[in-house]
Amino acid sequence: MKDKVAVVTGGSGVLCSVMAKHLSLQGFKIALIGRTLSKLENVANEIKETGGTVLAIAADVLDKDALLSAHQSIKSELGTCDVLINGAGGNHPDATTSMTEFDSTTNEGKGFFDLDHKAVGGVFDLNFLGTFLPSQIFGKDMIGKEGCSIINLSSMSAYSPMTKVMAYSAAKAAISNFTEWMAVHFASAGIRVNAIAPGFFLTDQNRALLTNSDGSLTDRGNTILSQTPMKRFGKPEELxxxxxxxxxxxxxxxxxxxxxxxxxxxxxxxV
Incomplete structure (x- = not known):
């Protein structure tokens, strides 16, 4: 892994920042991509403190021109991409129901018929196109090289959709399917494509859904742990x-x- 280049989108997030720091310790040169430069630089500084080589670039994974510019900067300063981690993704409140199931007896809360179609489309764009575009741009670097991989981030909701988060669940199911499609498409080129489906880890996106302000579990948090044989949330280092x-x-x-x-x-x- 010495001196190979790993590009990590969503690089300032709880999970992907840990992945980036770990790969740096293995000898990778790291390129962090995300929307907020200050957050990326915080991660980059931690990598530098351990002697790593890192470049932080602010770019939206849905902005092809910004990604092309980022690609040129990474290629110039670090070299061509060997490993791409597609970690950017997420959900949106307007694409989330407050009801776990349809109830015709009440108008309270937000159900399926209340979801905003633009927000639903935005969740699909962020998760699917936000994986497709970086793969299209950085994947070209891998042609003709050995030992190259694309790693996508799927979800437990891709296997069985979770209540409330319809758009996110469907988008992550698309990521799992896209992973298989790319794996077949690029097999003859020597590019391996796989995905990791994290279980339940406390992140900035889900912390308020799973825990209360005092640190106790919400009803949803308790339900998740009751369905997790190990009876705890994962730690980012376990990925x-x-x-x-x-x-x-x-x-x-x-x-x-x-x-x-x-x-x-x-x-x-x-059971």
Whole structure:
């Protein structure tokens, strides 16, 4: 892994920042991409403190021109991309219901018929196009090279959709399907494409949904842990073993898979 280049979108997020810092310790040169430069620079400074080589670039993964510019900067300063981690994604409140199931007896709360179609489209764009565009731009660097990988971020909701987050669940299911499609398409080019499906980790996006201000669990948080055999949330550091395995030369015959890192959530039937 020495001196290879890893590009990480959503690089300032809780999960992807840990991935980036881990890869730096393995010898990767790191390019962090995200919308807020100050947040990226905080992660970059941590990487520099451990002797790593890192470049932080503010770019929206839905802005092709910004990504093309970022690509040129990374190529010039670090070299061409060997590993792409498509970590950018998320949900939007306007694409989320407050009801877990349809109730014809009340007009309170937000149900399926109240969802804003533009917000739903925005969630699809962020998760799917926000993976497609970086793959299209940085994937070209991998043609003719050895040991290159694209790692996508799927979700538990891709296997079985979670209540309330219809758009996010459907978009992550698309990521799993897209991972398989790309794996087949690029197999002859030697580019391996796999995905990690994290279980439930506390992040900036879901913390308020899963925990109360005093740190206790919300009803949703309790439900999740009741369905997780290990009875706890994951720690970001528990993703890096799977990441390292998927991009290492020891897994050169593995492509097109989605690996759950979930404390047993996906394996549990609820009974």
């Amino acid at each position: 890096v073993g799977t990441l390292e395995w998927l991009i290492d030369d020891s897994s050169t015959f593995i492509t097109g898979i989605v690996v759950p890192v979930d404390g047993g959530f996906n394996a549990f039937s609820g």
